Amino acid sequence: MSKTITASGPLTRxxxxxxxxxxxxxxxFGVAYWAWGLVYSVPSEAVSAPFPPLGALFNWPWLVxxxxxxxxxxxxxxxxxxxxxxxIVSALIGTxxxxxxxxxxxxxxxxVELGFAVFGYAVYSWGPLLLGGFLAGAFEAxxxxxxxxxxxxxxxKVAYLFLLGGSVAVFGSLLAVALTRVLAAxxxxxxxxxxxxxxxxxxx
Amino acid sequence: xxTRHENASRDAAREPGGLSVQVRDLTWRPFGRSRPVxxxxxxxxxxxxxxxxxxxxxxxxxxxxxAVAGLLLTADAGDLSGTVTVGGLxxxxxxxxxxxxxxxxxxxVVASSIGRDVAFGLENVSLxxxxxxxxxxxxxxxxxxxxxxxxxxxxxxxxESQRLAxxxxxxxxxxxxxxxxxxxxxxxxxxxxxxxxxxxVVERRGLTLVVVEHRLDGWLDLVDRLVVIDDSGSVVAxxxxxxxxxxxxxSLAAQGIWVPGMPDPVPLTLDLEPARGAAAxxxxxxxxxxxxxxxxxxxxxxxxxxxxxxxxxxxxxDLEARAGRSVALVGPSGAGKSSLMSALGGLAEPARGTVxxxxxxxxxxxxxxxxxxxxxxxxxxxxxxDLARVVAWVPQRAATSLVGRTVRDDVLTTPLxxxxxxxxxxxRADALLGALGLAHLADADPRQLSGGEQRRLAMAAxxxxxxxxxxxxxPTVGQDxxxxxxxxxxxxxxxxxxxxxxxxxxxxxxxxxxxxVVRLEAxxxxxxxxEPERHPLLARVGPLALLVAALCVLxxxxxxxxxxxxxxxxxxxxxxxxVGLLAPGRGRAPxxxxxxxxxxxxxxxxxxxxxxxSAWLLGGRDLEVASGAALRVLCLLVPSAFVVxxxxxxGLGDHLAQRVRLPARPVVAATASLQRLQSFDTLWRELxxxxxxxxxxxxxxxxxxAREAVVVTGGLLIGALGQASTLALAMDARGFAEAxxxxxxxxxxxxxxxxxxxxxxxxxxxxAVAARLLLP
Numbered sequence: 005m006s007k008t009i010t011a012s013g014p015l016t017r018x019x020x021x022x023x024x025x026x027x028x029x030x031x032x033f034g035v036a037y038w039a040w041g042l043v044y045s046v047p048s049e050a051v052s053a054p055f056p057p058l059g060a061l062f063n064w065p066w067l068v069x070x071x072x073x074x075x076x077x078x079x080x081x082x083x084x085x086x087x088x089x090x091x092i093v094s095a096l097i098g099t100x101x102x103x104x105x106x107x108x109x110x111x112x113x114x115x116v117e118l119g120f121a122v123f124g125y126a127v128y129s130w131g132p133l134l135l136g137g138f139l140a141g142a143f144e145a146x147x148x149x150x151x152x153x154x155x156x157x158x159x160x161k162v163a164y165l166f167l168l169g170g171s172v173a174v175f176g177s178l179l180a181v182a183l184t185r186v187l188a189a190x191x192x193x194x195x196x197x198x199x200x201x202x203x204x205x206x207x208x
Numbered sequence: 209x210x211t212r213h214e215n216a217s218r219d220a221a222r223e224p225g226g227l228s229v230q231v232r233d234l235t236w237r238p239f240g241r242s243r244p245v246x247x248x249x250x251x252x253x254x255x256x257x258x259x260x261x262x263x264x265x266x267x268x269x270x271x272x273x274x275a276v277a278g279l280l281l282t283a284d285a286g287d288l289s290g291t292v293t294v295g296g297l298x299x300x301x302x303x304x305x306x307x308x309x310x311x312x313x314x315x316x317v318v319a320s321s322i323g324r325d326v327a328f329g330l331e332n333v334s335l336x337x338x339x340x341x342x343x344x345x346x347x348x349x350x351x352x353x354x355x356x357x358x359x360x361x362x363x364x365x366x367x368e369s370q371r372l373a374x375x376x377x378x379x380x381x382x383x384x385x386x387x388x389x390x391x392x393x394x395x396x397x398x399x400x401x402x403x404x405x406x407x408x409v410v411e412r413r414g415l416t417l418v419v420v421e422h423r424l425d426g427w428l429d430l431v432d433r434l435v436v437i438d439d440s441g442s443v444v445a446x447x448x449x450x451x452x453x454x455x456x457x458x459s460l461a462a463q464g465i466w467v468p469g470m471p472d473p474v475p476l477t478l479d480l481e482p483a484r485g486a487a488a489x490x491x492x493x494x495x496x497x498x499x500x501x502x503x504x505x506x507x508x509x510x511x512x513x514x515x516x517x518x519x520x521x522x523x524x525x526d527l528e529a530r531a532g533r534s535v536a537l538v539g540p541s542g543a544g545k546s547s548l549m550s551a552l553g554g555l556a557e558p559a560r561g562t563v564x565x566x567x568x569x570x571x572x573x574x575x576x577x578x579x580x581x582x583x584x585x586x587x588x589x590x591x592x593x594d595l596a597r598v599v600a601w602v603p604q605r606a607a608t609s610l611v612g613r614t615v616r617d618d619v620l621t622t623p624l625x626x627x628x629x630x631x632x633x634x635x636r637a638d639a640l641l642g643a644l645g646l647a648h649l650a651d652a653d654p655r656q657l658s659g660g661e662q663r664r665l666a667m668a669a670x671x672x673x674x675x676x677x678x679x680x681x682x683p684t685v686g687q688d689x690x691x692x693x694x695x696x697x698x699x700x701x702x703x704x705x706x707x708x709x710x711x712x713x714x715x716x717x718x719x720x721x722x723x724x725v726v727r728l729e730a731x732x733x734x735x736x737x738x739e740p741e742r743h744p745l746l747a748r749v750g751p752l753a754l755l756v757a758a759l760c761v762l763x764x765x766x767x768x769x770x771x772x773x774x775x776x777x778x779x780x781x782x783x784x785x786x787v788g789l790l791a792p793g794r795g796r797a798p799x800x801x802x803x804x805x806x807x808x809x810x811x812x813x814x815x816x817x818x819x820x821x822s823a824w825l826l827g828g829r830d831l832e833v834a835s836g837a838a839l840r841v842l843c844l845l846v847p848s849a850f851v852v853x854x855x856x857x858x859g860l861g862d863h864l865a866q867r868v869r870l871p872a873r874p875v876v877a878a879t880a881s882l883q884r885l886q887s888f889d890t891l892w893r894e895l896x897x898x899x900x901x902x903x904x905x906x907x908x909x910x911x912x913x914a915r916e917a918v919v920v921t922g923g924l925l926i927g928a929l930g931q932a933s934t935l936a937l938a939m940d941a942r943g944f945a946e947a948x949x950x951x952x953x954x955x956x957x958x959x960x961x962x963x964x965x966x967x968x969x970x971x972x973x974x975x976a977v978a979a980r981l982l983l984p
Contacts, residue, residue, distance in 0.1 A: 102848020203240030
């Protein structure tokens with residue numbers, strides 16, 4: 005990822021295909037989030053029984069949509085739009101957390117946005133990925149402190165924040181980058197910067 | 209009357225009838241291609257002229273249509289030069305002046321009702337909502353859609369969907385109509401209906417028409433000019449249709465175009481080395497390979513904001529497939545041809561009836577289960593490799609059936625998964641690829657192939673291991689002559705090897721080559737309940753109010769301290785929720801109200817247990833602390849469980865845009881994509897079925913399953929992005945690109961039930977405050 009192609013046209017002017025791609029990604033991830041909600045709890049409860057903050061290791065998949073949206077569209081707002089829609093869709097299908105996922109989706113998306121905003125939405129490599137992923141996980145952790153882990157002591161809370169932030173930054177970013185590469189290789193990202201990068205590489 | 213007057217005033221402002229189209233020196237090279245798709249193309253279409261555009265697959269016909277619509281850069285990136293003008297202006301300068309209808313029926317649908325869908329373009333040009341209904345109704349009438357405007361687009365047949373797309377373009381009063389293979393996916397009779405509607409509309413409005421189609425018959429009488437483009441994207445013939453055909457008919461047919469009067473192509477002859485370990489041929493020719501008797505197949509589907517519905521796909525149907533024979537399954541769309549075929553091949557479990565596969569093909573079964581049976585194991589219970597050995601299936605969308613990294617890998621997937629000798633399998637694969645004209649693409653990524661190439665590849669991959677039962681779903685629809693010959697050749701070769709072949713089709717050519725024809729009629733659906741259901745109170749609340757009411761719980765974690773407070777608030781929530789489920793009035797009592805709530809809460813139980821456990825662990829192993837934490841989480845989750853089933857996403861979009869004033873375009877994009885949720889479910893199941901029938905489904909092991917989930921999610925995303933780009937094209941063709949300010953056909957009223965619902969939400973917060981102050 006030595007060279008980064010940014011979105012063509014003004015960053016605030018979204019094309020229809022930008023909007024729809026974010027929206028369809030959001031819906032597809034919403035379905036995946038809902039499905040993950042059905043299967044994650046057994047391993048998560050098992051791991052977190054002795055040390056509850058370890059549950060973070062099974063929570064990072066819910067933050068991937070925003071990162072993928074940002075990696076593909078490369079415009080301000082892409083992470084919030086994708087992640088928020090994924091959260092709404094999973095709630096509408098009927099996830100156990102109901103409509104409170106909206107808050108999660110919003111703060112997670114904002115975390116990713118912030119990471120890329122620090123780099124002026126001009127860099128799409130590991131720097132903003134790690135920062136944005138960590139912030140997204142940290143924001144979500146703070147929201148969960150408030151809503152679920154009210155009774156935890158500070159050592160647990162801080163451990164949970166770093167575990168979630170770290171696993172989103174590493175695992176979440178890895179999965180997002182891998183998915184983006186798969187999509188680009190399949191020719192599904194031709195109208196977007198990552199697809200263009202791939203084609204430029206091949207053109208040499 | 210009002211409509212006519214309005215049309216007249218608009219027409220007076222604009223040129224009446226069609227406008228001219230001028231294409232000058234148009235060159236288009238998508239990034240990553242060495243050769244341009246269109247190369248210095250010039251074309252002039254006079255006002256009111258009707259042009260049929262023909263050329264081999266990949267010659268850039270669709271690309272040219274998109275260029276004329278001014279939408280080339282909507283869904284792709286590349287180098288574009290030259291000019292396109294419509295009536296002297298840019299094609300997108302007047303939104304809706306160039307109407308575009310795409311090949312795939314339903315690909316451009318944006319709304320949950322056909323009336324709302326037609327109104328989409330009017331919303332984009334900010335027409336006042338009061339003027340919309342009359343124009344929408346006029347457009348629907350013009351294309352002959354007589355059902356209620358409230359009907360769901362999902363209930364339309366392929367031909368009706370294409371007419372809906374046409375109405376969506378016509379309502380914007382276009383001067384130029386562009387049709388991109390509008391009848392390629394339809395059977396002959398339906399295609400004729402669509403053509404008749406087009407002819408009628410174009411005649412009455414005097415529109416300029418450009419049609420791309422590779423089946424020319426039917427269109428020739430309707431157009432006054434035939435333009436032929438060649439492989440390099442330049443015009444090679446142009447003139448009076450019959451004249452052009454006399455001079456170029458043979459070369460067009462040789463390039464794969466269906467030229468009227470030419471005999472059907474001869475199925476390709478394939479000379480294949482027998483696959484070692486093949487299931488084909490184990491049953492003697494003429495004997496039954498698989499038989500379905502008295503089969504019923506049901507589909508469950510669910511749309512957001514509605515309960516799941518079971519529809520009857522096939523009822524009391526029989527089907528026999530015999531070795532070395534082929535069956536063509538015909539009947540109107542919706543007759544359940546694909547469902548019956550799936551049941552026969554063990555891809556779907558029949559709700560009633562039996563499916564039996566010949567003894568030499570049924571996998572050996574031991575143990576208690578086998579003893580308990582009075583017949584052989586039905587194929588839907590077989591493991592993935594067992595099924596793959598016997599059954600091959602090519603779905604209608606060939607793209608979803610591709611699983612390999614390269615074309616050759618894809619063909620070899622099933623033989624290698626079944627443990628066939630790699631050398632023998634490789635020779636057979638190469639022979640297949642060679643015969644089907646794919647040898648030069650052996651190392652290419654299958655997802656980069658054209659539609660016709662993918663179809664041929666899917667056929668090759670299906671028969672590579674010599675299956676005993678080959679199922680193909682509409683294998684020739686939308687294909688040119690070359691691919692048609694290849695597909696029929698593969699089916700014939702499989703049959704000659706001793707396989708039983710079943711094909712669902714509308715294609716007379718395919719029916720003509722079949723040994724037997726089975727006709728299915730649509731099952732009669734059970735009579736609908738005569739009395740309509742009563743609506744629960746929550747169903748009378750608008751979506752925004754429901755959302756706000758459910759989100760009123762957000763301050764609760766800060767308010768609730770002890771288990772007594774939690775229990776009190778939970779009680780208030782449950783009582784309010786149950787009141788919301790009441791359905792006063794006349795009519796049948798609605799079913800499954802509480803069941804839905806409990807189903808949504810069941811997975812939450814685990815989350816609650818997790819929170820309680822960690823609180824217990826930390827809170828000095830105190831039961832009161834643990835139950836307090838558990839109740840606090842339940843208070844957060846219970847209101848949503850009551851409300852979510854009643855949230856209609858399209859209505860929510862209307863409210864968010866009109867009442868909360870969220871930006872219009874993202875809201876529309878989100879609601880349009882939510883309409884496709886159902887298709888994701890279908891796609892997911894199709895991808896999984898493909899893996900099962902190709903012998904690579906992960907049957908056990910969490911790691912293998914996780915890997916499979918990632919791979920299939922990738923496939924799902926690829927499918928989703930494909931849909932997104934087609935929909936972007938369809939929406940921009942209806943003026944969405946510049947619709948930063950738009951009007952809304954759907955109202956967003958705020959009524960008494962909305963206020964009451966928000967009041968109930970606030971009551972929960974008040975209860976929490978009271979509980980904190982009053983309870984220990």
